[in-house]
Each structure stands twice: as C-alpha cells, then as structure tokens.
Amino acid sequence: MDSDIKHKLRKNKAVPALAGAAFIAFTFWCCTPGLMPPSESDVASAQKHWSDATHAQLSEGYTTYKNKCGSCHYLYRPDKFSAEKWKHEIFEMSSKIKLDSTQIDLITRYILTAKETNSFAKK
Amino acid sequence: MKYLRIITLTLLTTLTDQMIKAQDRQFARTYQSTVLPKAAFDIEYWNTFRTGRDYLYNRFDQRLEFEYGVTDRFQSAFYFNASHRAAGSKDTAFSGLTKSSSFSFSHEMKWKLSDPSADKMGFGLYTEYTIFAHEIELEGKIILDKKTEKNIFAYNAVGEYVTEWTVEKGKNVVEHETEWENDLAYMRMFKPTFGLGIEIRNHNEFVKGEWEHSALFGGPSLFWSTEKHFFILNVLPQWTNLVGDNTPLELGSHEKIEIRLLVGFGH
Numbered sequence: 050m051d052s053d054i055k056h057k058l059r060k061n062k063a064v065p066a067l068a069g070a071a072f073i074a075f076t077f078w079c080c081t082p083g084l085m086p087p088s089e090s091d092v093a094s095a096q097k098h099w100s101d102a103t104h105a106q107l108s109e110g111y112t113t114y115k116n117k118c119g120s121c122h123y124l125y126r127p128d129k130f131s132a133e134k135w136k137h138e139i140f141e142m143s144s145k146i147k148l149d150s151t152q153i154d155l156i157t158r159y160i161l162t163a164k165e166t167n168s169f170a171k172k
Numbered sequence: 173m174k175y176l177r178i179i180t181l182t183l184l185t186t187l188t189d190q191m192i193k194a195q196d197r198q199f200a201r202t203y204q205s206t207v208l209p210k211a212a213f214d215i216e217y218w219n220t221f222r223t224g225r226d227y228l229y230n231r232f233d234q235r236l237e238f239e240y241g242v243t244d245r246f247q248s249a250f251y252f253n254a255s256h257r258a259a260g261s262k263d264t265a266f267s268g269l270t271k272s273s274s275f276s277f278s279h280e281m282k283w284k285l286s287d288p289s290a291d292k293m294g295f296g297l298y299t300e301y302t303i304f305a306h307e308i309e310l311e312g313k314i315i316l317d318k319k320t321e322k323n324i325f326a327y328n329a330v331g332e333y334v335t336e337w338t339v340e341k342g343k344n345v346v347e348h349e350t351e352w353e354n355d356l357a358y359m360r361m362f363k364p365t366f367g368l369g370i371e372i373r374n375h376n377e378f379v380k381g382e383w384e385h386s387a388l389f390g391g392p393s394l395f396w397s398t399e400k401h402f403f404i405l406n407v408l409p410q411w412t413n414l415v416g417d418n419t420p421l422e423l424g425s426h427e428k429i430e431i432r433l434l435v436g437f438g439h
Contacts, residue, residue: 083287083289083290083291083292084289084290084291112244115287115289115290116209116210116244116245117209117244119206119287119288119289119290120196120206120207120208120209120212120241121196122364123289123319123320123321123361123364124287124289124290124319125321146209146212147211
C-alpha cells in the first residue's frame with residue numbers, strides 16, 4: 050500500500066468507527082450461548098414420557114428443529130414456552146413448512162426433554 | 173408477450189401454492205448463513221434504484237430470483253436480471269441522455285456450515301456467477317452471523333472477479349477487475365415479523381493492481397413479513413471514499429444514493 054493511501058486512510062474517521070462496530074458485533078456473537086445438542090443423560094428424562102425414546106431420536110429432533118425452523122426465525126430456547134404452548138406452536142408451524150408426523154414427534158420430544166433437563170443451555 | 177406473461181404468472185402461482193414456503197433473509201444487501209429447508213421454495217423480486225454521479229445518472233436494476241432448498245444445509249437460486257440506465261455527461265459539448273439496458277442471468281449456491289441461533293456463530297459460504305453478453309462476473313462470500321431472539325448481526329467478506337470484453341479503436345480488448353467488499357449489518361427485531369436495522373457497505377475496486385477506490389455506504393433497513401410475503405427496504409447513501417482522490421465521494425462508478433426494495437413470496 051503506498052504512503053498516500055495510508056495517509057488518506059488515517060485521516061478518515063470512518064475506518065476506526067467501522068472497525069469498532071465490527072469488534073462490538075464480534076464480541077456479541079461469541080458471548081451469546083447457542084442451543085446445545087442433547088446428551089446421553091437426557092434419555093432417561095425423555096423415557097419418562099416416551100418409553101421408546103433414544104439418544105439418536107433426540108439428536109434427530111435437535112437437527113430437525115435447527116434446520117427446518119431456523120431458516121425463517123430465531124430458534125426459541127426450550128424454556129421460552131410452556132409444554133402446552135410448544136405443542137400448539139409446533140403443530141401450527143408444521144403446516145407452513147410441511148413437517149410430517151415423524152418430524153413433529155421428533156421436534157416435540159427434543160424440545161420438551163431439553164426444557165425439562167435444561168440441557169440446551171451452554172455447557 | 174401477453175401469452176408469455178400469462179404462462180409465467182400461472183406457473184408461479186402453481187409453484188408457490190404447491191411447494192414449501194420459507195425465507196432466509198432479513199437484510200437487503202448483507203447475506204445471512206441460513207438456508208431454506210430441503211424442498212422449500214421462495215421467489216424474490218428485487219428493485220434497486222441508484223442516482224447521482226458527477227452528472228445526471230439514474231439506474232434501475234431489477235432481479236427476479238427463484239430460490240430452492242436442495243438439502244437442509246445447501247440452497248441454490250437462479251436470477252434473471254435487467255438493468256436500465258439513463259446518463260448525461262460532464263462533457264460540455266454533450267447534449268441529451270444516453271439510455272441503455274442490459275440483461276443477464278445469475279446462479280447462486282449457498283452452504284450453511286453452522287447455525288446462527290443454535291451455534292456460537294453462523295458460518296456460510298456463497299458463490300454466484302453472472303453472465304452478460306459482454307461480461308462474466310464471479311463472486312464469493314464468507315458469511316458470519318449471529319441471531320438472538322431480538323437481534324441479528326451479519327458480516328460478509330465478498331470477493332468478485334470481473335472479465336469484460338470491449339472494443340478499443342477497432343481492436344477487441346479484454347479487461348479484468350477485482351472487487352472486494354465488506355458488508356456489516358445489524359437489525360433489532362421488535363416482533364418476529366418486524367425489524368429495523370442498519371447496513372454498512374464498503375466497496376473496493378482494484379484495476380491492474382491499483383486500488384481505485386473504497387466507497388463507504390450506510391443506511392437504514394426495514395424488514396416486515398406477513399403470512400405469505402416479506403418486504404425489505406434499504407436506503408443506502410454514500411458516506412465517503414476512503415482511498416480515492418481528493419473528492420469526498422466516489423462518483424465515477426458509484427452513486428450518491430441507492431435504494432433497494434425486495435419483495436419476497438413464500439414465507
């Protein structure tokens with residue numbers, strides 16, 4: 050980069066402002082917890098409600114929730130709504146993105162189990 | 173022409189009624205890492221108006237985009253593009269306006285590698301090529317974003333390589349340009365269907381190894397969605413030219429202001 054360009058960049062206050070905004074945004078990104086996948090310890094909780102529940106099912110529910118719901122809106126955390134409200138919302142949204150009954154069941158199992166065990170929170 | 177319009181309209185209505193509907197964006201310019209779910213489909217109609225150079229200059233770009241979720245982590249889209257310009261000149265011997273139109277076709281691919289809500293950070297890769305009669309553009313983006321319940325951040329690092337064929341004094345000439353862009357965006361979602369934010373765009377152009385300019389733009393964006401449509405409006409005035417000559421704005425290949433309205437069908 051020649052010295053003339055460097056001089057012009059130094060003179061311009063927009064550059065540090067832009068860099069500052071990027072830094073704040075980056076900090077915000079890294080500090081916000083994500084939605085953790087289910088662990089083996091969640092299976093026992095799930096089996097209280099669904100005797101055939103497995104870790105593979107819960108993981109598939111997590112992936113389905115992430116991929117089918119996350120493209121259009123924020124992935125609400127499992128503790129956001131009551132169990133009844135979740136069942137209602139999942140059913141309502143399923144018609145919009147044409148979820149089949151298996152996918153509805155997988156998402157419901159993951160959400161309600163994660164809500165009960167609090168396992169979705171960052172570890 | 174009338175029959176073509178009727179056929180197109182019928183086809184669009186049929187497609188949008190039968191296919192899964194979704195949408196993957198809240199910003200007019202800055203891309204997010206999210207992709208449409210598998211088999212989901214949306215149509216986006218872009219309108220961009222640009223005005224104000226060193227002389228009278230108006231340009232109106234329209235894009236019709238057909239976007240499809242190939243898998244839950246990969247989407248593809250086709251665009252039909254039209255661009256109409258009316259330009260004056262700084263040359264005092266010149267009178268009137270030069271009017272021109274061009275048409276092109278684009279194809280994009282986007283991969284979601286991590287999710288902006290579920291993972292610490294969303295990460296996506298994007299490629300697009302555009303074919304004009306006289307030009308080919310290749311574009312790549314690295315997308316970083318984060319989505320919380322009320323806030324969306326996104327950053328794009330964009331590289332573009334342009335090959336253009338022209339004629340100078342009877343000889344065919346091939347010109348190459350490299351462009352680099354940084355896009356930064358933030359939106360506050362007041363409701364899941366309504367958000368207000370800001371988008372900042374820094375566009376850099378390099379010709380024959382020389383850094384030609386670094387134009388900085390910034391302005392508000394509005395997102396609003398209904399059951400079946402979504403609207404995104406962005407007004408983007410140019411703030412400054414970071415590396416150009418002594419003029420405060422880069423008005424040789426950019427304008428004083430750009431306004432984009434994007435209408436989506438499919439949510």
